[in-house]
Amino acid sequence: MQLSNYVPVLNWGKNYKKSWLKGDISAGLTVGVMLIPQGMAYAMLAGLPPIHGLYAVTLPLMIYAILGTSRQLAVGPVAMVSLLTASGVGAIAEIGTEAFLGLAIVLSLMVGVIQFALGLFRLGFLVNLLSHPVVSGFTSAAALIIGLSQLKHLLGIDLARSHHVHEIVLSAVERFGEVNWYTLAIGLLGIGLIIGAKKISKAIPGPLLAVTFGILAVVMIGLESQGVKIVGTVPDGLPSLVLPTFTWEQVQALIPTALTISLVGFMESIAVAKAVQKRHRDYEVVPNQELIALGAANLAGALVQAYPVTGGFSRTAVNDQAGAKTGLASIISALLIVLTLLFLTPLFYSLPKAILASVIMVAVFGLIDIKEARHLWKVDRSDFWMLAVTFIATLSLGIEQGIGVGVALSIAVHIYRSMQPHVAVLGKIPGTDQFRNVDRFTDALETSGTLTVRFDGQLYFANLSYFQRQLNELVEARIPGLERIIINAEGISYIDSSAMHELHNFITNQQAKGIDVLFSGLIGPVRDAFRKNGLFTLVGQHNFYLNVKDAVEAPQTDADGRSANELALQTNLA
């Protein structure tokens, strides 16, 4: 175990090539410029003063650059985590208060501790419990909620503070008469600028263009007096390093939110890191080290009064396209933000909130994924319903509940499916050595006096009684005249002690009726379990075959009928 596994900066720092520098500087500056409007906008989405979004892209970025395994990942505030912060902290403190701000910082600390610990204990695999349909349904719903949450800034009116889509829409319709048309115009122009810039070239920093336009419009036309809401005074200077203070009650109340952010944030981050890594291949993305790096970044974030961060889709793509080769790009981005904090904050006084809303709205509406839903409807109906239920649960029950429902449902469906695995009766396809499912291959013929059956899936406590029932039905239907049962076990990937017990009973019962039970194609781990449980002795070593053909062609069992099956005997020992 090398130190550089834990501090990947040692890898690229030692071997840094001059040729990388140009790309790193150019990407670092591009992303830094993007971060100014995005950082402030996402902080607003999270319910925090915009400046805290800038704090979040100082120290945390540098820490990730040192500890992270991805060389292009751009860490910082992202829409989903901001929304989770707003809804989670919003449930225990009023948005806009000092208490809310303090709790958001404590949340960053907690996410840091959780992610760091998950990485340390190598629990990164937990993120695999989030299936594609669940993530897709959750993301679409969250994007809808986020987009609508910005409607009030875009229209310039107070709307019902709610995460329920219908309440927001209703409230907007009711108060439509109060719309501030200057605000709406600024916001729509901002949206147009960002989308237009993207269409022309990805190199144009649309959001920064929109911000510049917004500030100029407010200053030059004097829109503030027309009721256009602006950001106002943005404190200048670097954040002071303060240890966050908290009570255990606060920590307890924040645990569900912190866990959700830890996993959802990690999932988003690892997905984009892996996607970008595929284009490079000069390094590996190591999930557990990524957790450690993100955890450390969030811990550092709590020190500089930031709220939770993670690796984001859009900025990482820009970072990569602008030529980032190492974490140096992120360090340069962070330095640009530091300079901004020191010298440029007064510029943002006149920035309209509607422009920040437009930045958020453009970012998230692209996340609503109708194509995936349509695709699943065609190819996998059960996964479509998983997506739909998660989507609806997120909209109706809430953000964290939605993802909880999705995960629980996908595990339940998985268990339910494994409770009734596919069972096939096999017959020989004439003219070949192949034995296939007689229900699918109409010319396949069962061997007389023999039931050949394939069980596809692991055999464990939850599908045991299904296995028994299926097997008994097949056996009953062939009595009298049944002489042997061949269980083709190549599809049985695992067998637990409960199943071993029942299999033992089944074999004993059949043997008592004079029916032989043979096995073919047992895989290694299952052979091990058979050996430990004494099933080789019960069944007879000579009744294990490598494939169905050998089993079917084997002579009827007699005490020394073993010679025919030497290879299988050898197999049982391997």
Next chain:
Amino acid sequence: MQLSNYVPVLNWGKNYKKSWLKGDISAGLTVGVMLIPQGMAYAMLAGLPPIHGLYAVTLPLMIYAILGTSRQLAVGPVAMVSLLTASGVGAIAEIGTEAFLGLAIVLSLMVGVIQFALGLFRLGFLVNLLSHPVVSGFTSAAALIIGLSQLKHLLGIDLARSHHVHEIVLSAVERFGEVNWYTLAIGLLGIGLIIGAKKISKAIPGPLLAVTFGILAVVMIGLESQGVKIVGTVPDGLPSLVLPTFTWEQVQALIPTALTISLVGFMESIAVAKAVQKRHRDYEVVPNQELIALGAANLAGALVQAYPVTGGFSRTAVNDQAGAKTGLASIISALLIVLTLLFLTPLFYSLPKAILASVIMVAVFGLIDIKEARHLWKVDRSDFWMLAVTFIATLSLGIEQGIGVGVALSIAVHIYRSMQPHVAVLGKIPGTDQFRNVDRFTDALETSGTLTVRFDGQLYFANLSYFQRQLNELVEARIPGLERIIINAEGISYIDSSAMHELHNFITNQQAKGIDVLFSGLIGPVRDAFRKNGLFTLVGQHNFYLNVKDAVEAPQTDADGRSANELALQTNLA
């Protein structure tokens, strides 16, 4: 669908044979005689006046006889359900109060509704989530708790009312000086009588013998004045039919207990019903109909002021051995209890509680299963820990929590295991057509330029990244020189949409590198998924083979290399 499927009495009632009558009468009377002490004892265990244990074996037995599919199952109060009643109702009402009694009756109503609904909606399979190790650990712990809960009656002293074993034992040690030696002597003699009778012949009704002895001892020696606690006045006559009254708050509070009893009770009942059915074979045990029958029995129980019942081990065994052929035996048992209620209750006035305690203790200590734990330690360490954790959780956290921990743990372990299934690189065993795991078969040889890999288990969202990582590592280790990857898919029992998506990516990536991806041995349901997702087109129809050998021997892909693979083509359509 015939009416007799839903009312099985029509089956045996119509075809009732005269020769069955003798067995039914003899078994019915034997079980009826057992029910008198057991019913009273288990009611005491449940925290109810003994008479309610007798009420529980009137109408419910008759209802089960009409609706149940087992012809030997003896329904009534059992130890586990009685304990669950005591702990569940005890958490919201004081044992011994009217409120407690009322809630126990409401509980019977709720269990009835839940079991009936589970049966109606064919959800009986849920009981399969209880694995053998979890049931074994839970049962042993519950038996220990039940046995110790009777210690106070056996010693004739007040002990701490607790479900924590160590508190009860500590309390007994502290107050040992207060032991009533007459009570203890009666109890120990009762235990001796029951065990002795069982040893001599199972036909001797040991508990009834103990009851008779107890009553005689109290009456003749005047033990009541020596402080021996007796049952006291037992109301005579049949229970009045009353609809239980309840509030929604009470129902809500009882839901966890009702769910646990519904499942645990059903599990005990179905297990014993299936075990007995194996000796008869003139009928089938239908799990969902059993739920309907037990549900109806519990609903009827609520009407006659009973508490939850289910099919029990010991009485069913006696019923079967005494010759029961149909549900008529249970009806006769119930009639005997009705006669007892009408005429014999005064006899039980002097019955010592220590005797009832001895009946319970003998019944439950037999349930403590150390053998199973020892067996699992040897053959399946992970299942051993499942048993141990459930045992300890039941003792330390409580009855319902224990089984909850067990079920959650066994599902978690199942998921965890399926997240990293067995993957094998295959090589050819010289002189055969067999391809086997090169790690186990030392003489198996990999084909040069070919990676042949077998993935054992379903491929779904949770093990996708594991699959990817394994495959990529194997591929990287063989570059340069790798020309084709053969995925032996006979062990892949299912594939979901997330996995399809990743498989698509993997194939595209390999093809871009000039590496062919071939598949062998796809099972039918997986072929269906491939077809729906367009993977046959992506991979090329001719790259699917029936087995590894054909795939390995196939010529390098060319546009019309299909003739070699006609059977496989046919397969893809089947």
